[in-house]
Amino acid sequence: MKRPGRRGTQLACLFLLGCVLFNFPLLAIFNVPVRILGIPVLYAYMFAAWLLLIVLLAVVMERKD
């Protein structure tokens, strides 16, 4: 088998990170009727975590091998 290499390992870790961020029980922590800066905390969390994932993905993919 071909080894996945450094970038492959990083991507696999990112995938697992995403699976944890967007799943029970982390979601349950934010599933409360609280607002932060006027925005529902669950909604704010979703977009913040999503953006974090995208930024990390960009770093991994745009870095030179």
Added chain:
Amino acid sequence: MLEGWVIVSASFAYIGLLFAIAYYADQRADAGRSVIANPWIYSLSLAVYATAWTFYGSVGRAASDGVGFLPIYIGPTLMIVLWWLVVRKMIRIAKLNRTTSLADFVAARYGRSALIGGLVTVIAVIGILPYISLQLKAISTSFQILLEYPQIVMPQKAGTVSVMQDTAFYVALFLAMFTIAFGTRQLDAAERHEGMVAAIAFESIVKLVAFLAVGVYVTFVMYEGPGDIFGRAAERPDLAALMAPFGEAAGGYASWVWLTVLSMMAIMFLPRQFQVAVIENVDEQHVKRAMWVFPLYMLAINLFVLPIAVGGLLHFPSGVDADTFVLTLPMARGNEALALLVFIGGLSAATGMVIVETIALSTMVCNDLVMPVVLRLRKFRVTAGDLSSLLLDIRRTAIVAILMMGYFYYLLAGEAYALVSIGLISFSAVAQFGPVIIGGLFWKGATRAGALAGLTAGFLVWTYTLLLPAFAKSGWLGFGLEFLDQGPFRIDLLRPTQLFGLAGLDQITHAMIWSFIANIGLYVGVSVLGRQSAAEHAQATMFVDVYKQTGERGVQWRGTASASSLQTLLGRFQGPARAAELFSAYARERGLKSVDELEGDSELVRHAELQLAGTIGTASARAMVATVAQEDPLGIDEVMTILDEASQVIAYSHRLEDQQRELEAATSELKAANERLKELDRMKDDFISTVTHELRTPLTSIRAFSEILHDNPDLDGAERQRFLGLVIKESERLTRLINQVLDLAKIESGHALWNTGELDLREVVVDAVNATSPLFRSKGVSIETAMPALVPSVVADRDRLTQVLLNLLSNAVKFCPAGTGRVEVRLEADGGGVRVDVRDNGPGISPEHQAMIFEKFRQVGDTLTQKPSGTGLGLSICRRIIGHFGGRLWVESAPGRGSVFSFVLPCPSAS
């Protein structure tokens, strides 16, 4: 201002612009300067994922479920993280095989099976119909709402007007014509559509701009920012639940997870996503940037969904469908320009989806459903007519048929569901491709039979648990809600929405669980139990090990055909002129002057098949080439060759293993040798320091006594005599020591002179005993000898042996008690040699000292309190002398019971 003609002309102007972009991109492509060959356009074209569902439906979903619309976009983001490992592989495979569609890809993996290709096509077409109906519904609804401006009126239910008066019908017809004009202008061997991709990328910008515009307008113009909207919502108890939509029960999370998984499948296996991500891909490096740009696009287009949804719920009392908030909110404020922009944005989202989806589906219908059947008809096989126009006609017909079927689905079931729910039915259908494609990419053992079984089972469960209930809810099919509530034949366990009593889940989660169990279970089970044919195995290896291949394709067509028959065949599908052009290009590449010189070898056959695969799909291309080419059967010789190659590889790896083992052994030997060298070096150092120490002791004595004599000239005679005697004794000891060190060094270095000859050991013993008899007498120790009359002679150096015996005897007398001491020398033949024992009745040697006494400078006893009476080298030298002649010297002793020093020398005559 928003009269019917304004809306229609704006729409046509927009469509015209799309055509202009597509035309320009096609021109550039023909000129070899592609506009789509960059990662940004590739990323934007992937955004064809965002359809009317995203544009209108997400707000509707958010209005009832809060963040429940997000898994549809977070799932794809998660999947895209793995694209560098998965989609890059699919692109590589698709390019090598000239794959034209999703069905073609799956068929190629499972042994170029026409049956699999057909099955995938059927599932895709039926599965996508709800999705197409969603777009029709969205366009016609938004059009009708806009027409009623300034009133806000929900459109009439579908089916309440005749087909001829139904906007959706005309939308479907219009989209069919539009797609035909776009996608089937020419028959391209690579089945790539540069113009279409450019137009789709443009549409992605338009829908994003339109949605962001309405989002900003609602959030910051109609309300004072998101804080204002959510603050007001918090005061309304009916809206407060949207902020924390997951209930206390775990069911909400199960639904969330399944929607995520479903969307992960959809982003790869929706026919249009496969088309833009894999087939239309120009360079696999573009995937790198698209992997973060496309998720960023999805994030941006979803940013304002919840504010718009909550804003709409706050603004409208009720009776306004939340699916229309994007359009009705600007209309309610009288912002006509924005309303028109939103309509155009929605049109962008819907048309983009319909164009790419129907092109992808029509290619599949043509290449994987119709052509395999058509090519079986004798008429088409025999006549040498040009089939390229037939191909185009099939595709055009397929486009119209698909859109009409989408329209009828809309009529039948479109009203019973919200936009998102309609789309999810389609997602669940294409998710059935997930196991066979992902499995096929990484698992060589997956078989054709397994794929057939898995796909069929998954599709049947989908039909039963999702499609039938959708029809039943609309009252169609003659059996209504009774069928849903009580199950067929009133069998409760078979209720489509609570199969086998599985209740408490939403419909999609329920269907996904059962269809995946059936699909994956049969796919894996049948694959594991069954066997692959040779052709299947070849394709499986080609897919799984695609990165290991260097040439155009790993598995070769093993057959021959005449070049002219191949050219004629290609001409029938691509036109004779294009075929001639391809063949002469091929001939030029080979350095041949004309096509006539081409030989119909297996390479040419393969080349022709690849060209044909680009037009009619791999399965059909295989079948067509088989009509003119003679494929050599896989003979026993070739099987043996393959086996032989395999066994050679195995033998080679065994040899490698052996060599590695040898290398390891050599390394450990070297290590041991090195350790020994270090030990010897240490011993040499020890030896030198010991020798120096031993030399200094007598020297110190000599010097001390000499100084006394020198400093005291008036010392009395007796005293002087005694001191001089000590000086002489110490000098003798010094001389002895130096002689022995030199002797030992000579023996050890191999430079000693040996006067070797045959000798009788008895003479040596007698000489030695005579020589030491004064010593024995002076100490009062008796000595006896016991020797047989005749012993075999040995080969040795007489002087050296005498030296050994003298040493042993002087040692014996040294340790015997004075007066009662008794030493016995015994000589006897022993096996193949002669043995000499020297026995004394001294104090004996403890076992731990027995090995030590043969080492250099080791003397038994406390050297600090007792004056050493020997050099400590005697026994060491003896052992070396005996060893030199092939003999052995050892001691047997126990404390208090005397010692026996023995040596044995071999006899040449005995051996």
